[in-house]
Amino acid sequence: MKKRKLEENIFKGLMIVSLLLVFAALAGIILVVAVKGLSSLNLSMIIETPKGGYYLGKEGGIANAIVGSLYLMAGATISAFIISLPAALALQKEYLSRRFADFTRLILDILWGTPSIVYGAFGFVIMVFLGMRASLLGGIVVLTLLIIPIMIRAMDEAIRLVPFELKEMAYALGTTRAETTLAVVLKQSLPGIFTAVILAFGRGIGDAASILFTAGYTDEIPTSLLDPVASLPLAVFFQIGTPVPEVQARAYAAALILLFIVMLINIIARLLGWRFAKNIVR
Amino acid sequence: MSNSLKKRKAKDIIAAVFARSFLIFIIFLALLIIFGLFLKARPILSIVSLPELLFSSSWHPMKNEFGLFPFIIGTIEVTLLAMIIALPICMLTSIYLSEYAKRRFREISRFFIDILAGIPSVVYGLCGILVVVPFVEFTGELIGIQTTGYSLLAGGIVLAVMVIPFIVSISMEVLRMVPEPYRESALALGATRWETVKYVILKKARSGLIAATVLGFARAFGETMAVLMVVGNVAQVPKSVFDAAYPLPALIANNYGEVMSIPLYDAALMSAALILMLIVTIFSLTAHYALLKLGKTI
Structure with a gap:
């Protein structure tokens, strides 16, 4: 008995240590980025674009990267939403045979697991094929492809939670599939769909590997879809790689801004998810 | 009436x-990615054979020598190392949160x-440069090994x-799928919490936990930026964990600009x-079927 108790306590201790390690990692990352970033963060970092000699440590900011990231993700989120919502709704069992739906979910799993660098390389191949240069449009297309599987999977999960009895009631009243989907399914799964969009946005805005060759990098704020565009993750990546300490300090500030946006988005998504969930029939 | 119907x-x-x-x-897209990459990759086989491409260590693009072996080994080693470090922590954490913690604490x-899972990879890379690289350099010094810190470790x-x-959140969900009566009957037979986990829960959830591990492996395998920033990027087969390595994703990311x-x-x-x-596709397929199997056994 004593030995069993001992084993129990040893493992429980190990578990608590592991849990603390995980939390310490999170706290450590936030702390390191906040401390390093705050010391170099100021207003001109946020509202100015790089000026002459910026990469040698002179004046300027990363407004080009902040605005660029928002442009990229606004475009990618909207276009991914337009594709994902009908696709996720079509995964309902009224529309597809069970086997075909399972097969599609398998494909989605594969796309979901595909590394972002592969999307980047693929996007680049397509752009070369079409004769396009690195541009806002290229970045948006690749990011769209990257977040579609994330969005559809999350939407599919929300839609599958709608009780079938609820749909049956609508069908019993003589509605068609499309009408039921619009009036019942969409309404019931709206919070989940919303969360899916926000989470996909959060995943996309932090991704660097996919836009490395497709979006390019520039000191200007793009004025057309065919201009190259800067982005926050690449601002972090390029600036940390320079030998000038002042520029490296700006990488910390860029990382802090990026981390802040991503964490804010995640928190909003959860809170909204909890809030909305109260008005849903389960 | 019938007209409107x-x-x-x-x-x-x-x-x-x-x-x-x-x-x-979507299905077309998946095929297009594989097919597009295949079409673009095929010309390489005209100058090097497939075994040479996969198992030769000489990487001199100027001399038309394209051996990917150091990069493949680099990827596998860095991923395995990460999994060896991560797996025990993941399993213990998810068991604690699923089996020991109260509901509120779990939520x-x-x-x-x-939130940790949502942090962008460049931020991980940045913290790696600031914290992990100096730590590895220091450790290397302690045990008398010359290293810059930018290494496999x-x-x-x-x-x-x-x-x-990533692994914890999947494992936790898998463990929560084990029905409550299993726990209750084990506990009623006088098993301790840990014995319940060891003899009942882990057995029931096994294929799901394997799926979580495989998905984590796949995720780590393709991760680019964070690894690229701390791993050193030297095209060699690393001899120890303190040597620099050069994984495949880093190879692509670093060189794509000048390929033309x-x-x-x-x-x-x-x-x-x-x-x-x-x-990664093979891993995804494995995980997908492991999870399907789990759904059937529970």
Whole structure:
């Protein structure tokens, strides 16, 4: 008995240590980025674009990267939403045979697991094929492809939670599939769909590997879809790689801004998810 | 009346066709990625044979020597190292949160773990440069090994921290799928909590936990930026964990800008991307079927 108790306590201790390690990692990352970033963060970092000699440590900011990231993700989120919502709704069992739906979910799993660098390389191949240069449009297309599987999977999960009895009631009243989907399914799964969009946005805005060759990098704020565009993750990546300490300090500030946006988005998504969930029939 | 019914039916069918066509687009996309990469990678086989491409260590694009072996080994080693570090922590954490913690604590923890999972990879890389690389350099000095800190070990540690939240959140969900009566009957027979976990829960959830591990492995395998920033990027087969390595994703990311000047360089990089894609696909398939199996046994 004593030995069993001992084993129990040893493992429980190990578990608590592991849990603390995980939390310490999170706290450590936030702390390191906040401390390093705050010391170099100021207003001109946020509202100015790089000026002459910026990469040698002179004046300027990363407004080009902040605005660029928002442009990229606004475009990618909207276009991914337009594709994902009908696709996720079509995964309902009224529309597809069970086997075909399972097969599609398998494909989605594969796309979901595909590394972002592969999307980047693929996007680049397509752009070369079409004769396009690195541009806002290229970045948006690749990011769209990257977040579609994330969005559809999350939407599919929300839609599958709608009780079938609820749909049956609508069908019993003589509605068609499309009408039921619009009036019942969409309404019931709206919070989940919303969360899916926000989470996909959060995943996309932090991704660097996919836009490395497709979006390019520039000191200007793009004025057309065919201009190259800067982005926050690449601002972090390029600036940390320079030998000038002042520029490296700006990488910390860029990382802090990026981390802040991503964490804010995640928190909003959860809170909204909890809030909305109260008005849903389960 | 029947006219409007016809209209509604027509609308329904149009909507169905419309929605289904988006799904077909998704399937088409997956095929297009593999096919596109394959087409672009194929020219490389005209100058090097497949075994040479996979198992030769000489990487001199200028001399038309494209051996991916150091990069493949680099990827596998850095991923394995990350999994060795991450797995025990992941399993213990998810067992604690699923089996020991109160519901409220579990929800709050899940929230923090989701936040950790959402942190962009460049931020992980940055923290790696600031914290892990100096730590590895210091450790190397302590045990008398010359190292810059930019090494296999640094890559493994950063990658481990990245995949932990990912694996934990899947494992936790898998463990929660084990029905309550299993726990209750084990406890009623006088088993301790840990014995319940060891003899009942882990057995029941095994295929799900394997799936979580495999998905984590796949995620780590393709991770680019964070690893690229701390792993050193020297095209060699590393001899110890303190040596620099050069994984496949880093190879692609670092060299894509200048591919145009050397013939077939881009084909070599595309074959690297294709290898990544195929391996990750195999992992995804394994995990997918493991999870299906879990759904059936529970």
